[in-house]
Amino acid sequence: MIEFTLNGEVVKTDDDPNTPLLWVVRDTFKLKGSKFGCGAGLCGACTMHLDGQAVRTCILPVSQVAGKNITTIEGLGTPDNMHPLQTAWVEQSVPQCGYCQSGQIMSAAALLENNPNPSAEEVERYMAGNICRCGCYKRIKGAIMSVAEGAELAYDATATTEVNS
Amino acid sequence: MSTVNVSRRNFLKSSTIVGGGLVMGFSLTGCGGTRLLPVEAIEGAYTANAFIQITPENLVRFYCPRDEMGQGVTTGLGTTIAEELDVNPQSLDIVFAGVHSDYKNPAFGVQGTGGSTAMGAHYYPLRQAGAAVRDLILQAASQDLGIEKSQLSTDDSYVIANGQRLPYSQFIATAQTLTAPDLETVQLKDKADFKYIGKEAPRLDGMQKATGTAVFGIDVDLPNMYHAVVRRSPVPDAALLSFDKSAVESMPGVTDILEISGGVAVVAEKYWQAKQAAEKLKVEWSEVELSSIDQAQIKADFKEAMDKEDGPKTGELGDLDAGFESASSVVESEYWAPYLAHAAMEPMNAVIRIENGQVDLWSGTQGPIGAEGLVARTTGIDSENIRIHTTYLGGGFGRRGTLTHIQEVAEIAHLTDKKTVQLVWSREDDIRNGFYRPASLMKIKAGVDDKGEITAWQAKRVGGNITPETLENILPAMIPGMPQALINAAVGASNMVFNNWSVDHSSIEGLYEDYYVPNQEVSHVTVDHGVPLTFLRSVGHSYTAFAKESMMDELAEKAGVDPVQFRLQHAKENPRLNGVIKVAGELIKQMKPAAGHHLGMAAHHSFESSVAQIAEVSVEGGRISVHKMTCIVDCGLAVTPDVVKAQMESSIMYGLTAVLHGELNVDGGAIKESNFHDYPILRMNEAPEVEVVIIDSDQDPTGVGEPGMPPVAPAVANAVYAATGQRLRSLPLKLTS
Numbered sequence: 001m002i003e004f005t006l007n008g009e010v011v012k013t014d015d016d017p018n019t020p021l022l023w024v025v026r027d028t029f030k031l032k033g034s035k036f037g038c039g040a041g042l043c044g045a046c047t048m049h050l051d052g053q054a055v056r057t058c059i060l061p062v063s064q065v066a067g068k069n070i071t072t073i074e075g076l077g078t079p080d081n082m083h084p085l086q087t088a089w090v091e092q093s094v095p096q097c098g099y100c101q102s103g104q105i106m107s108a109a110a111l112l113e114n115n116p117n118p119s120a121e122e123v124e125r126y127m128a129g130n131i132c133r134c135g136c137y138k139r140i141k142g143a144i145m146s147v148a149e150g151a152e153l154a155y156d157a158t159a160t161t162e163v164n165s
Numbered sequence: 166m167s168t169v170n171v172s173r174r175n176f177l178k179s180s181t182i183v184g185g186g187l188v189m190g191f192s193l194t195g196c197g198g199t200r201l202l203p204v205e206a207i208e209g210a211y212t213a214n215a216f217i218q219i220t221p222e223n224l225v226r227f228y229c230p231r232d233e234m235g236q237g238v239t240t241g242l243g244t245t246i247a248e249e250l251d252v253n254p255q256s257l258d259i260v261f262a263g264v265h266s267d268y269k270n271p272a273f274g275v276q277g278t279g280g281s282t283a284m285g286a287h288y289y290p291l292r293q294a295g296a297a298v299r300d301l302i303l304q305a306a307s308q309d310l311g312i313e314k315s316q317l318s319t320d321d322s323y324v325i326a327n328g329q330r331l332p333y334s335q336f337i338a339t340a341q342t343l344t345a346p347d348l349e350t351v352q353l354k355d356k357a358d359f360k361y362i363g364k365e366a367p368r369l370d371g372m373q374k375a376t377g378t379a380v381f382g383i384d385v386d387l388p389n390m391y392h393a394v395v396r397r398s399p400v401p402d403a404a405l406l407s408f409d410k411s412a413v414e415s416m417p418g419v420t421d422i423l424e425i426s427g428g429v430a431v432v433a434e435k436y437w438q439a440k441q442a443a444e445k446l447k448v449e450w451s452e453v454e455l456s457s458i459d460q461a462q463i464k465a466d467f468k469e470a471m472d473k474e475d476g477p478k479t480g481e482l483g484d485l486d487a488g489f490e491s492a493s494s495v496v497e498s499e500y501w502a503p504y505l506a507h508a509a510m511e512p513m514n515a516v517i518r519i520e521n522g523q524v525d526l527w528s529g530t531q532g533p534i535g536a537e538g539l540v541a542r543t544t545g546i547d548s549e550n551i552r553i554h555t556t557y558l559g560g561g562f563g564r565r566g567t568l569t570h571i572q573e574v575a576e577i578a579h580l581t582d583k584k585t586v587q588l589v590w591s592r593e594d595d596i597r598n599g600f601y602r603p604a605s606l607m608k609i610k611a612g613v614d615d616k617g618e619i620t621a622w623q624a625k626r627v628g629g630n631i632t633p634e635t636l637e638n639i640l641p642a643m644i645p646g647m648p649q650a651l652i653n654a655a656v657g658a659s660n661m662v663f664n665n666w667s668v669d670h671s672s673i674e675g676l677y678e679d680y681y682v683p684n685q686e687v688s689h690v691t692v693d694h695g696v697p698l699t700f701l702r703s704v705g706h707s708y709t710a711f712a713k714e715s716m717m718d719e720l721a722e723k724a725g726v727d728p729v730q731f732r733l734q735h736a737k738e739n740p741r742l743n744g745v746i747k748v749a750g751e752l753i754k755q756m757k758p759a760a761g762h763h764l765g766m767a768a769h770h771s772f773e774s775s776v777a778q779i780a781e782v783s784v785e786g787g788r789i790s791v792h793k794m795t796c797i798v799d800c801g802l803a804v805t806p807d808v809v810k811a812q813m814e815s816s817i818m819y820g821l822t823a824v825l826h827g828e829l830n831v832d833g834g835a836i837k838e839s840n841f842h843d844y845p846i847l848r849m850n851e852a853p854e855v856e857v858v859i860i861d862s863d864q865d866p867t868g869v870g871e872p873g874m875p876p877v878a879p880a881v882a883n884a885v886y887a888a889t890g891q892r893l894r895s896l897p898l899k900l901t902s
Contacts, residue, residue, distance in 0.1 A: 016417065016437070023437045027392075032384035033377020035559070037510050038592040042841040045510060073377035082376065089375035093367050093807055096815055097235030098374030099381060099510040099559030128850040131841060133510045133560050134235045135818020137852035139811075 004065045006031075007075030017063035021055075022046040024062045025072060033073035033102045037131070044130030047103035047110075048072050054110035056129075073102035076109055085109055088143040096134035104130045108144045117148055203263025203552065204228060211337035213298040214345070215267035216246060216291065223322055223332035225250065226258040230268035230287070232278040232531055233261070233370065234509075234561030235815070236870040237808035240368040241284050242291055244805050248362045249295030249354060251319040254369060261555035264537050275643065276534035279566055279700065281772035281868025284804055288866050293348040300346045305339035306331065356863060362804050368811075370557070382556045383589060385516040385527040391420060391583040392436040394443040394591075395573055397428035397598045399835035401697050403450040405429065416442045421583060425576040427569060432583055440591070455695040455834035463831055464501075466692050467606040467627045471499065476625075476690035479668040480677050488621025488684025492612025494723045495621075498716060500609075501895040502708035504829040504836075505602035506595065507701055508846060511559020513570040513590040517578045519544065520585075524551045526575070529558035531566040535642030539568055542645035543575035562819070563700035567600045567638045593839045600638075601829060601836075602701035603629045607676065607712040617724040619735060622685040624676045626709070629693035630669035631700060633659040638699070664691045671700075675709035675875060679742055679770050680717070680735035696831060702819055703871040706771040711896060714767035714879030719892065728883070729753065732768060741775040742768055744860055745797040749777035752795055752858070756781070762792060765884025767876040772868025774800040778817070780880040781853075784888045787900045791821060791853040791881060799860035801867045810857045813873040817855055820877025822847040828897050 003012045006029060015024050020039075025031050025048070034057065037045030041056035048057050049071040077083035082090070085105050095101045104127070111118060111126045118126070123144050132140065202215055209221040218226040227246055231238045239259050247254040262268040269275055271290060272282035299319060306324045307314040316326070323330040356362075373379035398405070408429045410422040418438030422431050429448055433439035489495060515528035517540070524546050530536050533553045541548045558565055574588040590598075605628040612621040637656045640647055663669045668689040677687050701707060721731035729750035736743040746768045758764055761783045768777035781793040796813045803809045826845040830837045838844040878896060886892050891900055 015435070019435075019437045023435070027386075027435050027437075030386060031377075032380070032386065035381075035510070036383065036512065036589070038841050040592070040840050040842070043510070043592075043846075077376060079372055079376050079378060082372075086372075086375040090371040091367060093371055093811065095235075095368070095371055095374035096237070096811060097233075097510065097558060097560045098370065098379050099557075101374050102377040105375065124850040124852075128848040131510070131846045131848060133508060133562075133819070133846060135815045135821075135847065135852070136811075137818060137847075137849040138814055138855050141849065 002062055002066045004067060005069045007071055013062065015062055018061045021048070021057040021060045021062050021065055021070065025057070025070070031072050031074050035099055035102060037100065037103070042131070043100070044107055045100045045103040047106040047130065049106060049110055052110065052113055054107045073106055076106065083109060084147045085112070085143065088147050092139055092143045092146070094136055094139040094143050096136055100130060100132045104132065104140055108140070112144070112148055120145065200265060200549065202265055202267065205260070211341055213301065213340070214294055215262070215265065216294050217250065217298050219333050219337050221334050223334035224258050225252045225256070225322055225333070226260060228262040228268070229259050230262050230276070231270065231283045232529065232533070232555055232558055232561070234278070234529070234531065234558035234565065236283070236812060237368055237805060238278070238283045239370055240808050241805045242287055243369050244361050244366075245284075245288060246291040246295040248359060249292045250299050252322045254361050255366065256322070257369065259369060263555075264533050264553045275532075277532040277566065278561070279531050279563060281774075281871045284866040285773065285868065288804070292353050293351055296351045296353055297345050297348055300351060301340045301343055302333050302336050304343050305336035309336055309339050363802065363806065365807055366805070368808060379557050381511055381559045382516070382527060382529040383511055383514045383559070385556065385587070387516065387518060387585050390516065390585045390587055391432050391434065392439045393430050393432045393574065393577050393586050393588045394436070394439040395425065395428050395430045395588065395594075396443050396446055396448050397594065398450040399597060400450065400453060400456050400833070401695060403453045403456065406449040406451055408449070409447040413442045413446050416445070421581045422446070423577070423580055425573055425580065427573050430573070430577045432577060432581060432586065436587070436589060453834065458694050458834050459832050460830040463604065463694055466694070467604070470627045470690040470692045471606050471608055471625065474690045476688050477663075477666055477668050478686055478688045479673065480685060480687040482682070483684035485621055485623055485684045485686050488682075489612045491614055492620045493615045495610065495612045496716065496719050496723055497608065497610040498719060498894055500607045500712035500715060502605045502711060503827070503896060504604045504696060504831070505701055505823060505827045506599050506829055506844060507560070507562040507564035508595065508844065509558075509560025509562055509564055512592055512595045514588060515571050515574045516585070516587045517574045518585040519546070519578050522546065522550055525554060526551065526571065527554040527556060528571060529556040529565065530568055530571070531558070531561050531563070532568065532642065535566075535568055535639060536571045538642040538645045539572045540575045542641055543572055544579045548645070562702045563704070564599065567699050568642060569638070592841070596829075596839050596844055597836045600634070600697040600699035602707060603631060603672070603698045605708045607709065609712055609716045611716060611720055613720050613724045617726040617731065617734065619680065619682045619720060620684060622677060622682040624673070624687045624712070625689070626673050626676060627690045627692050628672065629696070629698050630663045630672050630691055631698045631704070632669045632671060633663065634698045635700075671705045673709065674705035675769060675771060676713055679713065679739060679768075680732070681738050682735070694831070702816070703771060703874040706769060706871070706875040707823070708896070710767065710769040710875030711878040711882065714769060714876065715882050715892070715894060718765070718879075718883045718886065728766060739770060739775070741799045742770045745775045745777040745799050748797045748858060748860065749779055749795070752797070753779055763884050763888035765880050765882065765887055767879035767883060769872070769875040771872045771875055774798060774867045774869065774872040776813070776872045776876050778876040778880040780884040782881060782884040782888055784885060784900065789825065789881070789885055789898060789900065791825075791851075793854045793856070794877070794880070795856045795858070796873060797858045797860065798873065799862060800869050800872070801862050801864040803859050804866050806859055809859055809869050812869045813857045814855045816871065816873025817877055818847050818852060820874040821851070821853070821881070823896060824878045824881050824898055825851065826897055
């Protein structure tokens with residue numbers, strides 16, 4: 001039994017410890033916002049936060065997150081209470097097919113958490129780990145820069161509340 | 166979502182039982198057959214036609230007939246119908262339509278999405294449908310309020326009567342008793358009165374896609390759902406000889422291991438269990454002709470056919486020999502474009518549930534009608550008892566028009582006692598077991614006279630054709646009852662036709678049509694080693710534009726004419742193309758590229774739209790960097806201008822992947838590449854700045870999803886030539902330092 005914190009809630013799973021976190025979150029905990037793109041840590045569609053750092057969860061065994069804090073796109077913001085990056089994404093019509101965007105936003109949120117005012121080059125370098133086949137790069141960069149320059153970040157990736165499960 | 170089956174003959178046409186939860190449809194087109202509209206039974210809602218429902222809460226639901234793969238079709242078509250219905254598109258509740266003849270693509274005559282057709286094909290039908298519903302609401306309001314219809318107006322889903330705002334929903338009970346106006350004659354808005362069409366507004370699916378709440382096929386999760394992974398032959402069409410399940414069947418969660426037509430399916434309680442087991446499965450495949458073929462052989466065979474074989478001709482004009490005789494110089498060049506995979510971010514997948522003789526299938530496809538046909542063919546269950554639930558598509562690019570994964574999941578559920586099954590392909594499956602953009606070898610020989618006029622244009626293409634393969638994939642889906650032998654015969658016949666007598670237009674489209682040349686000819690030699698082929702964004706144009714527009718620069722240089730001027734003087738008969746080239750020329754004059762940066766341009770007409778692009782590149786240490794792409798597009802009226810911009814940006818990035826990286830190689834009949842490490846996709850650090858200019862037009866809208874891609878490769882190649890003097894004629898572009 002592996003226990004970890006998922007979007008502020010303590011959860012337990014008896015999935016095989018080698019199962020990548022992505023599949024535990026999607027199939028066992030039914031949070032479908034994080035996507036499967038490559039299964040090899042190459043595209044970033046599966047990006048979540050592990051104690052506030054962006055990680056590729058399609059290659060991260062769930063055993064590695066025991067006792068850790070995991071945040072997914074669902075924990076970053078909701079339609080009623082969006083993270084500033086999500087608001088920027090909507091206002092600037094960033095997504096096209098949208099499949100990679102959860103991962104893009106999770107990477108961007110981790111970037112801004114660590115470096116609230118990145119240069120354009122820093123954004124490009126950091127976000128190069130996330131593929132967008134629709135090629136929304138120009139708008140992704142623009143949305144990140146607009147949030148970096150403007151809004152305050154209310155989101156705390158490390159915040160945890162204990163919930164009995 | 167529930168779908169109600171009510172025998173339509175029990176009701177009067179266009180009637181609805183409000184309050185009873187029963188909804189029945191009527192056919193807008195008059196050819197709806199006997200099948201009922203697959204719309205949701207919403208308590209008290211008014212189903213005005215196949216596209217519009219209005220709820221008692223005054224929520225307006227739009228059943229979108231086309232599939233959303235990122236191209237912005239929900240925004241485009243939603244805005245179109247909302248304009249005439251007079252509802253703010255931002256407040257529409259948009260759902261994807263089930264299968265019904267009312268949701269046919271008018272451009273194809275079947276329910277499918279592709280070919281950059283959606284806006285052009287639906288622009289009038291959806292406006293008419295929206296206008297008809299607004300008219301019904303106004304008629305009903307006039308009757309209910311006792312006010313002349315001419316004294317009433319509307320604003321964003323409200324009727325305005327004597328200064329009062331009354332919701333449309335107040336009049337739906339009366340509206341359903343009235344006769345809808347004739348669609349052909351219903352009054353449409355004057356363009357000057359448009360509130361939403363042509364205006365800047367955020368796309369309608371942004372919030373769902375930014376919050377992870379948009380549902381893609383892979384996100385569908387049902388009670389008691391099993392998970393399947395399929396092992397397929399690395400070499401297309403190799404037969405399964407044997408498989409040894411002994412090491413696998415006792416693995417945790419594994420429930421079934423079975424042969425299906427595409428390979429061996431492993432079913433388990435969870436995806437990861439199925440995936441682990443499938444990888445361990447020992448499988449033997451037969452050797453087929455393709456098994457001995459590698460990339461060098463394919464290229465050599467193409468080259469030999471180019472040099473030694475003649476094929477059917479098309480596009481003949483004038484006298485080619487006379488044309489070459491009157492030329493002062495002749496240029497002859499060969500161009501190569503490799504096999505490409507679409508590599509949509511969401512791997513192929515589908516969920517099926519077979520229960521009490523009823524099938525439900527969830528998937529994001531470009532052809533819901535084809536999905537229905539394949540399920541019917543595979544399960545033997547009648548189409549009337551099959552419901553297709555279309556989700557968002559995590560990218561399409563033509564790949565999701567071929568639905569072997571639907572057949573696979575249907576076979577698994579049909580052949581086992583696991584009746585609710587999700588099938589998910591891996592990225593490796595996607596790259597190695599896909600259907601590809603055909604590789605092409607092209608030659609253009611052209612003559613130019615001392616006045617700078619092209620006197621002769623002789624083009625030839627060698628490669629496989631997608632039409633026979635498309636027939637092979639689409640016939641079983643479209644005609645579920647068609648015996649395999651007949652399908653094989655039809656495919657064989659089409660192969661014979663294209664090998665001997667006629668040119669498959671999609672193989673050569675774009676190679677010769679754009680510019681006027683008095684003497685021209687296109688020929689085609691089919692060489693097909695059996696690598697599976699299909700449409701990829703912009704289809705034939707994706708490679709022909711590279712050859713044609715590279716040759717235009719080569720000829721312009723030979724003639725000593727400015728490349729923009731050279732194109733303009735040959736595009737006089739193609740006003741749209743001429744227009745975008747002219748604007749490109751003006752923009753080039755104003756550009757001041759940084760030191761070491763060089764410009765190249767290209768233009769191409771496809772899907773009824775014209776696009777010109779200017780690439781700004783630099784070359785350092787043999788590495789090509791694209792700094793900026795400027796794109797001028799004429800697609801008629803831009804219904805949703807920001808979506809048009811987004812599609813140009815997207816096509817440019819998609820095109821740049823092909824220009825800088827895209828290449829699949831065949832090794833022992835199998836595709837050598839497997840994932841994003843060896844089939845790299847353009848990333849943000851390589852992505853150029855993009856500027857899009859949309860030509861102001863009040864002509865009817867034309868294609869947007871694809872026409873931005875063809876000019877990318879030649880524009881970059883022409884800029885690389887300007888930078889280095891090296892004329893690169895092979896994709897992806899690689900400099901020999």
